[in-house]
Amino acid sequence: MNDSKPTPAADSTREAAAKAFSLLDLTSLTDQESADDIAALVNNASWRSANGERIHVAALCIFPRFLPLARKLLDEQDLYSVRLATVTNFPHGNDDIDIAVKETRAAIAYGADEVDVVLPYRALIAGDSKTPLLLVQACKAECGHHAQLKVIIETGELKTPELIQQASEIAIAGGADFIKTSTGKVAENATPAAAEIMISVIQAHIEQQRANKSAAHATHAIGFKPAGGIRNLDDALVYMHAAENVLGKASIQPSRFRLGASSVRANLVATLEGGQEHTASGGY
Secondary structure (H helix, E strand, C coil): CCCCCCCHHHHHHHHHHHHHHHCEEEECCCCCCCHHHHHHHHHCCEEECCCCCEEECCEEECCHHHHHHHHHHHHHCCCCCCEEEEEECCCCCCCCHHHHHHHHHHHHHHCCCEEEEECCHHHHHCCCCHHHHHHHHHHHHHHCCCCEEEEECCHHHHCCHHHHHHHHHHHHHCCCCEEECCCCCCCCCCCHHHHHHHHHHHHHHHHHHHHCHHHHHHCCCCEEECECCCCCHHHHHHHHHHHHHHHCHHHCCCCCECEEECCHHHHHHHHHCCCCCCCCCCCC
């Protein structure tokens, strides 16, 4: 029998894993899901320690048609505070505003708490900044008070720092509640370099609000969501630390920071249970 007690370093690592777990948007967007797959995802939405302490993810991110089932299954497990996120204009980021709005309206009707809409990034690359802004504004208006809007800018396709900054600024100007790096469906997804740019844009927005005395009563804290390619606690901590270093410790909470990932869960649970860390494989 091993009677050794956890070291302070081990406790700190488990605390970090628990925090990362609570920030997860547990995601399944293969478009091949069945009802059983959604049930399995719901079962993975929480973890219980040996002493009975339970933690849960921030949200499930799934296709709209599964939202009612997921809500039912979550509620049956008393996971009422786990939010439901879905995607629209996904994954290609087309420039048809009317379709994006109708998809967003349908997502809210299905019960979405959060809508992750893909910015028309190809239009932006081609020099059209008006269409992306109008699309975000229209989808934000559709969300109203019913759902938060998270705007995916697809950093891996934008590539240049200038375009990543511009896309972030457009998303925020259009009313985004979060800006998100990636769909997880392209060759390059979240990267620390892209995250640094996006976080800097969020900080600039905060500073602009503070400087604008007339808008002090309407301060809007923008969240950040890296997504795609986050497979272990070390990956997660890169983004958590990046946000904390610029936006402050208070930013590392589900209302302002999410991790768009599923493959990372196994690694976090292995860390929480004190076993050898598991580096998961997989896409999103």
